[in-house]
Amino acid sequence: MRVFESLDAIPEHEFSGGTAVAIGKFDGVHLGHQMLLQRIFDVGAARGTDPVVFTFANNPLSFLRPELCPEPLMSKAQRLDVLAAEGVSSCVMVPFDADLAAVSAEDFVSQVLVGQLRVRHLCVGNDFRFGHGGTGDPVLLVQLGEELGFSVEVIGDVEDDALGKVSSSRVRAAIVQGDVASAARMLGRPTEVRGTVVRGDARGRELGFPTANLGGPLEGLVPADGVYAGWATVGDQTYAAAISVGANVTFDPDGESRVEAYLLDFAANIYGEEIAISFVERLRGMAAFATVDALVTRMHDDVRETRTLLGQ
Secondary structure, three states: OOOEEOHHOOOOOOOOEEEEEEEEEOOOOOOOHHHEEEEEEEHHHHHHEEEEEEOEEEEEHHOOOOHOOOOOOHHHHHHHHHHHHHHOOOOEEEEHHHHHOOOOOHHHHHHHHHHHOOEEEEEEOOOEEHHHHHOEOOOHHHHHHHOOOOEEEEOOOOEEEOOEEEEEHHHHHHOOOOHHHHHHHHHHHOEEEEOOOOOOHOOOOOOOOOEEEEEEEEOOOOOOOEEEEEEEEOOEEEEEEEEEEEEEOOOOOOOOOOEEEEEEEOOOOOOOHHHHHEEEEEOOOOOOOOOHHHHHHHHHHHHHHHHHOOOO
């Protein structure tokens, strides 16, 4: 996937054949975002134009109203990886800064979308706002499209039969509550946290469950404290895993919160390697056990339940 990290990085004739553009924050790249992507793929194929994603390296709120800006669902690198996996071939991911915030809605369309991206078809969500002061909306886009020669498609809310409207804020709420199964339904894949394997206190190894401890800074929104069934990917290999999020309250109730994973049927040394943890389902909350034997018994139960859930 080609990534342009500034408007100046786009060569003058890069999109001379015209483009079908999807614009949005794409935080999470959830099912609603995937609907936008599918439309620019379809239109691009039908009209012979390049499908292009236009997004921001940072949430515009982080510049405009940082006190209101939510924690992102994923890092910039994770977002690019998922967009590439969805089939995006060209992505413009620019920082939202003072210069961009000062551009009027009309100038953004005429100078950026038409002037640089050569847009022929534009796809946006029904809540899309743009331009200085957020004055631009889908109604203005349709008007400008008629004047400047591009079509506009406004995509309505995507609804899950059981969960209702799919949105980044609802995915975030589910993850924060530990409801990773609902988050996965809205994302179309399990939510993921990435980090580097670091040395811990080796207590898991002493108990017969050696864990991979994730060091920071972590990429991705960490779910609520608890024990989860999921997957751990190291290099090009993926393993079933029982995952713990939180402090080890049996031994150190005031200890630091951490993410650690026991990889099933795995015994290699992976200190210093990058690891991606995908959360499939929450098994239970964190609990302090009266004895070590009680904790070990529960850990065996967690592993058995993980195997069952993941078909291992």
